[in-house]
Amino acid sequence: xxxKRFILQENEIPTHxxxxxxxxxxxxxxxxxxxxxxPLDADDLSHIFNKECSKQELDIEHAWIEIPEEVREKYTxxxxxxxxxxxxxxxxxxxxxxxxxxxxxTNPLGSHKINSAIPQCYYCKQEGDTNVTTETGAGQWGAAxxxxxxxxxxxxxxxxxxxxMQQKPYRSAIMRTxxxxxxxxxxxxxxxxxxxxTRDPNHPGSLGTAISEAIELATTTPNCKYTLxxxxxxxxxxxxxxxxxxxxxxxxxxxxxxxxxxxxGGGSNFGGIAFPFMRHNIxxxxxxxxxAAEPESCPKLTRGKFExxxxxxxxxxxxxxxxxxxxxxxxxxIHAGGLRYHGAGMIxxxxxxxxxxxxxxxPQLESFEASMIFARAEGIIPAPESGxxxxxxxxxxxxxxxxxxxxxxxxxxxxxxLIDMTAYESYINGDLQNYSITDSExxxxxxxxxxxxxxxxxx
Amino acid sequence: xxxKRFILQENEIPTHxxxxxxxxxxxxxxxxxxxxxxPLDADDLSHIFNKECSKQELDIEHAWIEIPEEVREKYTxxxxxxxxxxxxxxxxxxxxxxxxxxxxxTNPLGSHKINSAIPQCYYCKQEGDTNVTTETGAGQWGAAxxxxxxxxxxxxxxxxxxxxMQQKPYRSAIMRTxxxxxxxxxxxxxxxxxxxxTRDPNHPGSLGTAISEAIELATTTPNCKYTLxxxxxxxxxxxxxxxxxxxxxxxxxxxxxxxxxxxxGGGSNFGGIAFPFMRHNIxxxxxxxxxAAEPESCPKLTRGKFExxxxxxxxxxxxxxxxxxxxxxxxxxIHAGGLRYHGAGMIxxxxxxxxxxxxxxxPQLESFEASMIFARAEGIIPAPESGxxxxxxxxxxxxxxxxxxxxxxxxxxxxxxLIDMTAYESYINGDLQNYSITDSExxxxxxxxxxxxxxxxxx
Numbered sequence: 066x067x068x069k070r071f072i073l074q075e076n077e078i079p080t081h082x083x084x085x086x087x088x089x090x091x092x093x094x095x096x097x098x099x100x101x102x103x104p105l106d107a108d109d110l111s112h113i114f115n116k117e118c119s120k121q122e123l124d125i126e127h128a129w130i131e132i133p134e135e136v137r138e139k140y141t142x143x144x145x146x147x148x149x150x151x152x153x154x155x156x157x158x159x160x161x162x163x164x165x166x167x168x169x170x171t172n173p174l175g176s177h178k179i180n181s182a183i184p185q186c187y188y189c190k191q192e193g194d195t196n197v198t199t200e201t202g203a204g205q206w207g208a209a210x211x212x213x214x215x216x217x218x219x220x221x222x223x224x225x226x227x228x229x230m231q232q233k234p235y236r237s238a239i240m241r242t243x244x245x246x247x248x249x250x251x252x253x254x255x256x257x258x259x260x261x262x263t264r265d266p267n268h269p270g271s272l273g274t275a276i277s278e279a280i281e282l283a284t285t286t287p288n289c290k291y292t293l294x295x296x297x298x299x300x301x302x303x304x305x306x307x308x309x310x311x312x313x314x315x316x317x318x319x320x321x322x323x324x325x326x327x328x329x330g331g332g333s334n335f336g337g338i339a340f341p342f343m344r345h346n347i348x349x350x351x352x353x354x355x356x357a358a359e360p361e362s363c364p365k366l367t368r369g370k371f372e373x374x375x376x377x378x379x380x381x382x383x384x385x386x387x388x389x390x391x392x393x394x395x396x397x398x399i400h401a402g403g404l405r406y407h408g409a410g411m412i413x414x415x416x417x418x419x420x421x422x423x424x425x426x427x428p429q430l431e432s433f434e435a436s437m438i439f440a441r442a443e444g445i446i447p448a449p450e451s452g453x454x455x456x457x458x459x460x461x462x463x464x465x466x467x468x469x470x471x472x473x474x475x476x477x478x479x480x481x482x483l484i485d486m487t488a489y490e491s492y493i494n495g496d497l498q499n500y501s502i503t504d505s506e507x508x509x510x511x512x513x514x515x516x517x518x519x520x521x522x523x524x
Numbered sequence: 525x526x527x528k529r530f531i532l533q534e535n536e537i538p539t540h541x542x543x544x545x546x547x548x549x550x551x552x553x554x555x556x557x558x559x560x561x562x563p564l565d566a567d568d569l570s571h572i573f574n575k576e577c578s579k580q581e582l583d584i585e586h587a588w589i590e591i592p593e594e595v596r597e598k599y600t601x602x603x604x605x606x607x608x609x610x611x612x613x614x615x616x617x618x619x620x621x622x623x624x625x626x627x628x629x630t631n632p633l634g635s636h637k638i639n640s641a642i643p644q645c646y647y648c649k650q651e652g653d654t655n656v657t658t659e660t661g662a663g664q665w666g667a668a669x670x671x672x673x674x675x676x677x678x679x680x681x682x683x684x685x686x687x688x689m690q691q692k693p694y695r696s697a698i699m700r701t702x703x704x705x706x707x708x709x710x711x712x713x714x715x716x717x718x719x720x721x722t723r724d725p726n727h728p729g730s731l732g733t734a735i736s737e738a739i740e741l742a743t744t745t746p747n748c749k750y751t752l753x754x755x756x757x758x759x760x761x762x763x764x765x766x767x768x769x770x771x772x773x774x775x776x777x778x779x780x781x782x783x784x785x786x787x788x789g790g791g792s793n794f795g796g797i798a799f800p801f802m803r804h805n806i807x808x809x810x811x812x813x814x815x816a817a818e819p820e821s822c823p824k825l826t827r828g829k830f831e832x833x834x835x836x837x838x839x840x841x842x843x844x845x846x847x848x849x850x851x852x853x854x855x856x857x858i859h860a861g862g863l864r865y866h867g868a869g870m871i872x873x874x875x876x877x878x879x880x881x882x883x884x885x886x887p888q889l890e891s892f893e894a895s896m897i898f899a900r901a902e903g904i905i906p907a908p909e910s911g912x913x914x915x916x917x918x919x920x921x922x923x924x925x926x927x928x929x930x931x932x933x934x935x936x937x938x939x940x941x942l943i944d945m946t947a948y949e950s951y952i953n954g955d956l957q958n959y960s961i962t963d964s965e966x967x968x969x970x971x972x973x974x975x976x977x978x979x980x981x982x983x
Contacts, residue, residue: 141525239945
């Protein structure tokens with residue numbers, strides 16, 4: 066019988082995360098203090114984040130960072146996740162490609178997010194914090210953070226993007242099941258939220274806005290740290306367990322990916338699966354193609370500008386060197402709430418500049434069409450976010466078929482869509498639409514980005 | 525690092541299902557034709573079910589029935605499921621017991637139901653059917669059947685218990701995602717449904733009612749077979765993959781269960797995990813205790829009567845020898861929709877008479893309290909049905925702690941509760957209640973059961 070699932074033994078689960086910064090030929094530009102425009106150090110970051118993550122964030126020296134024993138202990142509750150050869154999906158497509166997916170949907174809380182929630186809460190606990198706060202879009206990160214906080218006896222407060230909260234009411238129930246406090250963002254509980262509501266009472270919220278609120282809470286609450294589910298370097302670092310496992314599992318399958326694909330919001334799931342393979346492009350001359358699948362309606366990778374910009378709407382974060390649509394960009398209300406973010410992480414942005422990877426834009430309807438094909442073949446209903454990766458995989462599979470090639474495609478199934486059934490219902494009923502955006506709209510939105518001469522800083 | 529998850533290689537997945545009927549010292553009494561009161565043979569059943577399942581239903585000779593190669597091929601998309609040593613749950617309870625759970629919640633569609641949906645649809649396809657129909661309560665079975673039907677290119681029509689459909693709207697969306705037609709039951713699309721609605725326009729539905737409707741559709745539609753997700757012998761037979769895997773996995777863990785626990789609706793998940801272990805009680809003198817956890821509000825195992833009764837409300841099924849509360853019993857609207865059924869399967873009923881197992885009654889609030897403890901420890905939100913097994917496991921763990929024993933407890937986590945978040949929300953808000961039932965209510969409901977002298981039939 067042909068083998069479909071490749072699973073590692075507990076003792077094969079990675080002992081170290083992979084820090085691609087150490088191997089990058091051009092390091093990411095430094096984050097800047099918005100007041101002084103001076104590069105930040107770990108001490109600056111640790112007013113918001115725990116110390117260890119602040120250190121990891123700026124570490125450009127160590128390619129391998131040890132996973133604390135207690136974090137590995139928690140990982141082994143659900144890892145390794147299966148690497149699956151998607152024979153049924155291949156047959157549904159009639160493709161000559163070999164398609165593998167790394168299934169992070171069977172994780173606690175149904176997505177990859179738990180991989181970083183656990184270490185972030187672990188470090189906070191170690192450093193004497195009692196509270197954590199965060200933002201969440203679709204709620205995948207908020208749910209994971211709520212559970213991880215409970216594991217370490219921390220109180221969690223989550224700002225959830227209002228539109229996503231309304232679209233996916235079950236997710237806030239999940240967070241409350243784990244004892245978290247959940248606020249729809251923009252909320253009246255912070256100055257940032259109040260300002261936004263005052264300007265625009267019907268603001269649907271965005272990750273940028275929710276981040277502003279959570280940071281404000283963290284900086285005004287004793288022993289409370291802010292945690293982030295994507296964008297930052299240390300989050301992608303934690304997620305590299307995905308790719309490191311997948312590397313061993315692909316070896317078990319006797320293949321190596323020609324193409325690695327993941328959906329793209331802030332870059333943590335993408336970096337998680339891609340970076341461990343990308344190191345072989347950087348160091349060993351491999352020529353794997355890396356594709357980040359973003360929504361057509363939020364095209365920062367393909368149509369954004371590389372600039373120093375804020376990570377949040379209100380401008381509380383450091384200035385980050387990123388491909389951005391402008392920090393006050395208001396993404397369309399697509400169901401892939403986790404992809405509604407205006408910028409790309411610093412590492413990713415540099416890797417795009419250096420041509421190690423590229424983005425593709427997926428219209429909402431194409432993502433759901435792809436998800437339906439996948440679900441009916443493999444029996445797993447994908448998160449709308451993951452649907453973007455599947456759509457990109459289908460495009461690549463079609464190309465391979467046309468060229469008659471047995472191309473090996475690996476994508477990350479970052480989560481399941483069981484909490485997103487209203488979105489599927491809308492799709493089936495023909496009520497979903499695509500949202501595109503014009504160049505002039507993008508131009509206009511970029512006007513608010515602080516202007517720097519990047520070349521100047523690179524010197 | 526202590527090992528938590530035990531997973532089999534693909535070539536260790538069972539090649540045969542275990543048919544406990546062949547080993548039972550006292551065989552189940554035969555199902556009877558309601559008109560003639562004569563025992564039924566496989567031909568009689570095959571008007572409703574596919575031929576192979578009809579044969580399996582009455583097979584008291586073969587202890588091992590081969591799993592068709594094509595079914596095993598589908599099983600290996602998601603099996604083996606993990607056997608997990610629940611250290612975090614043990615720590616939350618402060619128990620001396622060793623608690624293991626077999627995690628069927630990571631299956632496609634989130635429950636054990638797929639294990640029987642696949643072979644049932646496979647056999648229908650093999651025998652030339654084009655359509656399948658069924659009933660579903662919470663929707664776990666309907667979802668699994670919809671996907672399995674799609675895998676084999678069959679059209680599926682599902683009657684979902686109306687109250688469950690309202691409580692869990694996402695489940696019908698899942699079924700529609702897989703292309704199934706979904707009707708709330710009682711519906712106006714069958715005579716049985718119309719009769720019930722006429723008598724009681726606000727009838728919330730029950731599995732018994734939905735079964736009547738599905739059978740009526742199957743018997744009035746060409747090339748359409750009825751499929752059932754529990755109660756019958758062949759369904760429990762297919763589910764024995766769970767226990768057979770668990771047996772090997774417990775061996776990997778170096779332990780053998782003192783107690784095996786599962787929630788109980790019709791008996792398929794219970795039989796699935798219990799029968800393979802029970803064979804060692806029957807044949808090898810093991811003394812494992814088997815506990816079926818049923819809702820306090822639907823106590824057929826502990827307070828029902830052993831009688832010949834119909835499997836459905838309208839009286840379309842054969843007469844089955846079962847512990848029953850009466851085929852027109854209206855269970856309270858608890859959230860564990862899959863446990864709202866009036867009777868126990870034939871095999872289970874005989875095993876209870878012969879003291880190989882017993883039932884326990886779990887109040888709704890106790891089941892949710894148990895689920896909350898489990899969720900916060902293990903990160904998996906259990907289906908409300910599975911919450912009953914967890915509550916029973918907690919009771920047993922407490923006993924073990926009081927006795928200072930390292931008792932080994934194994935339970936089946938039959939499914940996750942991500943589609944049941946409204947139930948958790950109600951529980952957290954204090955809006956849930958217990959439902960008990962008086963002896964005289966049970967007595968009264970049993971009056972409609974056809975009266976036979978069981979002793980007479982046993983001769």
